[in-house]
Amino acid sequence: xxxxxxxxxxxxxxVLCSVFWAIVGMAAGVYAAAELxxxxxxxxQSWLSYGRVxxxxxxxxxxxxxxxxxxxxxxxxxxxxSHVPLFAPGxxxxxxxxxxxxxxxxGWSLLSGHTSGxxxxxxxxxxxxxxxxxxxxxxxxxxxxxxxxxxxxxYVSNWxxxxxxxxxxxxxxxxxxxxxxxxxxxxxxxxxxxDAILQWWYGHNAVGFLLTGGFLGMMYYFLPKHxxxxxxxxxxxIVAFWAFTYSYIWAGPHHLHYSAIxxxxxxLGVVMSVILLAPSWATMINGIMTVSxxxxxxxxxxxxxxxxxxxxxxxxxxxxxxxxAIRDVNLISHFTDWTxxxxxxxxxGWNAMITFGTFYYLVPRLVGGELYSTKLANVHFWxxxxxxxxxxxxxxxxxxxxxxxxxxxxxxxxxxxxxxDIMASMVSYYGLRLVxxxxxxxxxxxxxxxxxxxxxGRETAxxxxxxxxxxxxxxxxxxx
Amino acid sequence: xxxxxxHQKLENNIGLLIFGILFVASIGGAAxxxxxxxxxxxxxxxxxxxxxTAAELDGRDIYMRESCGVCHTQHIRPLLAEVERYGPxxxxxxxxxxxxxxxxxxxxxxxxxxxxxxxxxxxxxxxxMDPRAVVPDSIMPAYPWxxxxxxxxxxxxxxxxxxxxxxxxxxxxxxxxxxxxxxxxLTEMDVLIIYLQGMGDTVDPxxxxxxxxxxG
Amino acid sequence: MARAISPLLIFRLxxxxxxxxxxxxxxxxxxxxxxxxLVVWMIALxxxxxxxxxxxxxxxxxxxxxxxxxxxxxxxxxxxxxxTLLFGFISTAxxxxxxxxxxxxxxxxxxxxxxxxxxxxxLAVGSVIHLYPDVxxxxxxxxxxxxxxxxxLYKGLPVVLRIEPERGMxxxxxxxxxxxxxxxxxxxxxVMLWGFGIGPRVGx
Numbered sequence: 001x002x003x004x005x006x007x008x009x010x011x012x013x014x015v016l017c018s019v020f021w022a023i024v025g026m027a028a029g030v031y032a033a034a035e036l037x038x039x040x041x042x043x044x045q046s047w048l049s050y051g052r053v054x055x056x057x058x059x060x061x062x063x064x065x066x067x068x069x070x071x072x073x074x075x076x077x078x079x080x081x082s083h084v085p086l087f088a089p090g091x092x093x094x095x096x097x098x099x100x101x102x103x104x105x106x107g108w109s110l111l112s113g114h115t116s117g118x119x120x121x122x123x124x125x126x127x128x129x130x131x132x133x134x135x136x137x138x139x140x141x142x143x144x145x146x147x148x149x150x151x152x153x154x155y156v157s158n159w160x161x162x163x164x165x166x167x168x169x170x171x172x173x174x175x176x177x178x179x180x181x182x183x184x185x186x187x188x189x190x191x192x193x194x195d196a197i198l199q200w201w202y203g204h205n206a207v208g209f210l211l212t213g214g215f216l217g218m219m220y221y222f223l224p225k226h227x228x229x230x231x232x233x234x235x236x237x238i239v240a241f242w243a244f245t246y247s248y249i250w251a252g253p254h255h256l257h258y259s260a261i262x263x264x265x266x267x268l269g270v271v272m273s274v275i276l277l278a279p280s281w282a283t284m285i286n287g288i289m290t291v292s293x294x295x296x297x298x299x300x301x302x303x304x305x306x307x308x309x310x311x312x313x314x315x316x317x318x319x320x321x322x323x324x325a326i327r328d329v330n331l332i333s334h335f336t337d338w339t340x341x342x343x344x345x346x347x348x349g350w351n352a353m354i355t356f357g358t359f360y361y362l363v364p365r366l367v368g369g370e371l372y373s374t375k376l377a378n379v380h381f382w383x384x385x386x387x388x389x390x391x392x393x394x395x396x397x398x399x400x401x402x403x404x405x406x407x408x409x410x411x412x413x414x415x416x417x418x419x420x421d422i423m424a425s426m427v428s429y430y431g432l433r434l435v436x437x438x439x440x441x442x443x444x445x446x447x448x449x450x451x452x453x454x455x456x457g458r459e460t461a462x463x464x465x466x467x468x469x470x471x472x473x474x475x476x477x478x479x480x
Numbered sequence: 481x482x483x484x485x486x487h488q489k490l491e492n493n494i495g496l497l498i499f500g501i502l503f504v505a506s507i508g509g510a511a512x513x514x515x516x517x518x519x520x521x522x523x524x525x526x527x528x529x530x531x532x533t534a535a536e537l538d539g540r541d542i543y544m545r546e547s548c549g550v551c552h553t554q555h556i557r558p559l560l561a562e563v564e565r566y567g568p569x570x571x572x573x574x575x576x577x578x579x580x581x582x583x584x585x586x587x588x589x590x591x592x593x594x595x596x597x598x599x600x601x602x603x604x605x606x607x608x609m610d611p612r613a614v615v616p617d618s619i620m621p622a623y624p625w626x627x628x629x630x631x632x633x634x635x636x637x638x639x640x641x642x643x644x645x646x647x648x649x650x651x652x653x654x655x656x657x658x659x660x661x662x663x664x665x666l667t668e669m670d671v672l673i674i675y676l677q678g679m680g681d682t683v684d685p686x687x688x689x690x691x692x693x694x695x696g
Numbered sequence: 697m698a699r700a701i702s703p704l705l706i707f708r709l710x711x712x713x714x715x716x717x718x719x720x721x722x723x724x725x726x727x728x729x730x731x732x733x734l735v736v737w738m739i740a741l742x743x744x745x746x747x748x749x750x751x752x753x754x755x756x757x758x759x760x761x762x763x764x765x766x767x768x769x770x771x772x773x774x775x776x777x778x779x780t781l782l783f784g785f786i787s788t789a790x791x792x793x794x795x796x797x798x799x800x801x802x803x804x805x806x807x808x809x810x811x812x813x814x815x816x817x818x819l820a821v822g823s824v825i826h827l828y829p830d831v832x833x834x835x836x837x838x839x840x841x842x843x844x845x846x847x848x849l850y851k852g853l854p855v856v857l858r859i860e861p862e863r864g865m866x867x868x869x870x871x872x873x874x875x876x877x878x879x880x881x882x883x884x885x886x887v888m889l890w891g892f893g894i895g896p897r898v899g900x
Contacts, residue, residue, distance in 0.1 A: 035621065036588070039611070042621045049545025049621045049721045113545035117580045146494045153491045159501070166498060174509075181643035182636050185541070189647065192575025193522040196583055201513045201878050211503075238487050245501060249508030258557035259583065260572035264517065265512055272508070286872060292798055308866055312873030319877045331900060332887040335553055335587035371811040384693045386843050393839050396883060397831055402587075404890065409562040409899040415564055417760050419590045424617035425758020426588075428832040433838075561899030 005462040006079045007086040011462050012366050014072030019448050021064025026441040028057035032435040047111040055110045066102045069355045070214040074161040077221040078145045081155040083465045087144030098134045114184040125186045127175040139165045150468050156237045167209040175202035193260050200252035208248035222358045227294035243279035247272050254325035273325030280318035287311050293416030302377035306357030313349025338399025341392050348388040363451050368461035372453035380443040387440030400431035526573030531649045534659035553584035554593040567594035594680030604673045626669040679693025706821050711762040727805040739781045751828040756830035779808035799867040801857035811856045815848045840883040
């Protein structure tokens with residue numbers, strides 16, 4: 001029987017779709033940012049108004065750019081860490097195209113104003129059902145491949161991708177529970193404070209297991225691959241993974257400080273958020289020490305620059321989060337642009353940068369060639385860094401100013417500033433943020449061009465799994 | 481080290497690994513979220529808290545459709561300066577009919593929880609048609625299409641109230657049957673303003689402070 | 697070392713950064729010399745500019761009235777600013793030296809003092825914008841300056857510390873990670889102090 005190659009064509013499609021959605025999602029973000037400076041940019045059209053465009057931005061960035069990258073890299077890495085081609089490759093294609101189709105439909109739906117009203121879960125119930133079905137298919141392909149593996153031990157990147165699949169399924173199903181009224185309208189099963197607690201159990205852990213956990217899976221596979229060295233500490237990866245999976249779930253209530261939810265729930269949220277710092281940083285250290293020990297094998301290539309810097313921003317974001325979860329800091333930061341800054345230090349500094357680095361490494365390999373232009377990728381690196389720093393600093397300045405001025409009283413206990421004055425002061429920062437977004441988007445466009453030119457006219461490389469080894473490698477070794 | 485050996489059992493068995501992840505990830509929710517879902521004080525309406533009327537519900541659904549909650553919060557924190565700016569802080573009992581909750585996470589524009597009665601209907605109308613006509617520095621977009629569209633656009637107010645009734649909102653069948661008629665002649669702008677004007681009068685600031693059991 | 701660190705440093709950094717770094721690569725500055733002849737003066741620039749600017753213009757936070765603080769308060773804030781920057785400089789150099797062990801870089805305190813001073817020089821000079829203490833204008837000027845400093849760090853670290861470019865990139869990224877965390881900690885600490893009643897009055 002002819003040996004089966006790894007199924008990498010579906011990876012290629014998912015990666016290229018991810019790049020496409022990155023551009024679309026970031027462009028939507030830039031447009032939304034511009035609307036905060038020039039509100040007339042909705043041209044009196046409902047589908048162009050800020051509320052809808054912002055929702056498209058978040059959904060496309062997370063579920064288009066992010067999830068396509070995660071599914072693609074999960075398919076790529078699970079085969080290679082199991083030494084078998086994908087289980088049910090036909091189903092893998094279904095996952096790929098159904099997801100892309102859902103995204104296009106979602107864009108139309110969100111611009112039309114269909115929304116459940118819950119952040120990062122805006123898509124209405126028909127989408128919720130479709131997503132659940134596609135996600136189950138994703139699970140079947142992923143776990144099926146692992147079940148068929150030729151290597152005894154399941155490598156750590158698969159624990160993280162696995163946790164992504166399992167926990168997101170749990171969160172999505174429970175948080176989406178609703179009573180449909182019409183085809184495009186449903187009402188959440190829970191109301192008020194209870195809905196709030198449920199929503200942020202979902203919302204925070206979507207960040208935790210999708211934006212953090214899933215991308216850690218990416219890091220754990222691609223970083224050692226690139227460095228051609230095993231992960232620095234196997235034991236640390238075990239402890240960190242389980243501590244991470246356990247503690248992240250409790251952190252949701254830090255979105256609800258000083259609100260009408262029980263005090264004990266808020267306090268638990270604080271404590272667990274702070275505890276969460278430990279496994280987060282343990283994982284970061286694991287990554288940094290892995291690559292530090294292997295510096296000699298690295299050419300100064302841009303892919304690695306992106307991945308290494310992404311770990312620094314990961315450190316920032318996973319420190320800032322617990323810090324903002326402390327009530328005394330949250331007092332000032334809640335509802336302000338500081339939160340937006342925090343989101344983007346993670347989204348741009350961590351998620352986007354590690355994905356960029358991974359794609360610069362992966363795409364040339366997928367077609368058995370070289371990156372079209374290393375120079376362009378280096379330019380992209382500096383644009384991404386500049387855009388991210390400007391974004392964060394503009395939002396920190398805006399957020400802290402807002403938070404302080406909202407609460408400022410004079411010596412008689414009267415409010416010092418009107419809301420309108422404070423809001424008007426923010427617009428210049430929104431202008432800076434717009435510039436930051438444009439720079440970041442432009443860098444991503446350079447990447448899209450670079451990757452397109454890399455794959456243009458080339459077939460996906462056919463790679464065979466290696467021959468089975470007599471004595472399977474220890475768990476800390478990276479599989480071929 | 482036996483810990484590592486135990487872990488190797490998980491690493492060599494996908495079923496165990498899946499179960500392990502599911503189990504560990506469920507603990508937080510079980511401990512933190514589930515009790516809240518059964519906590520009485522979080523589902524007891526305040527004395528003045530009543531389900532939304534047909535008009536208010538339609539307005540609320542428009543509020544969601546236009547994603548107003550992306551810039552406006554509906555939750556006043558128990559902080560001195562915040563209470564001074566917006567009014568009595570928000571209690572749980574006021575939100576028992578909010579499906580979904582609309583507390584918001586970003587305050588680009590002011591909090592709206594107690595906006596009811598603070599501005600006239602006309603003010604709201606002009607503000608929505610052209611925010612800068614009443615607030616020169618505003619960055620809020622205009623919503624002129626609301627003035628042209630009839631309320632209950634999908635002619636489904638009864639279906640929406642029926643769904644809420646199934647979820648426990650005390651609507652009686654008569655109310656639901658009359659709902660569409662009650663919205664006759666109103667525009668989307670009208671019902672949105674009705675919704676806004678009804679917001680936040682559900683607490684008596686002089687009453688004893690408590691979870692919302694009798695918020696007002 | 698006297699030639700490497702000179703008052704014309706900032707111009708040579710703009711025109712010939714490589715020369716500055718090459719000079720440092722072959723020099724062995726003493727920590728004391730760098731600190732007392734350069735750092736304590738350079739770090740005094742931002743607080744001094746802030747002092748003059750705040751006295752003359754008040755703090756401009758946007759479309760609100762400028763915040764005018766008393767001379768005594770301003771003195772306290774400027775002195776606090778100075779010591780915060782000093783602490784930041786010393787801790788960054790010490791962290792950099794600590795990282796040198798992992799990355800097999802030069803470990804003398806003097807060279808780390810010199811490197812951080814040179815890389816941070818643009819920010820010290822750019823702080824002239826504090827003469828007009830409008831937050832937005834300061835961000836506008838200081839963020840590009842910061843990015844330039846980050847670029848100098850990436851370019852200069854491997855040269856000054858005499859390690860391979862790849863190692864230098866890794867170490868520079870790690871140092872940037874430290875700086876990001878340190879800065880956000882400062883932010884968090886500051887707002888916490890406000891909540892405890894130290895600083896501007898907040899109604900909580």
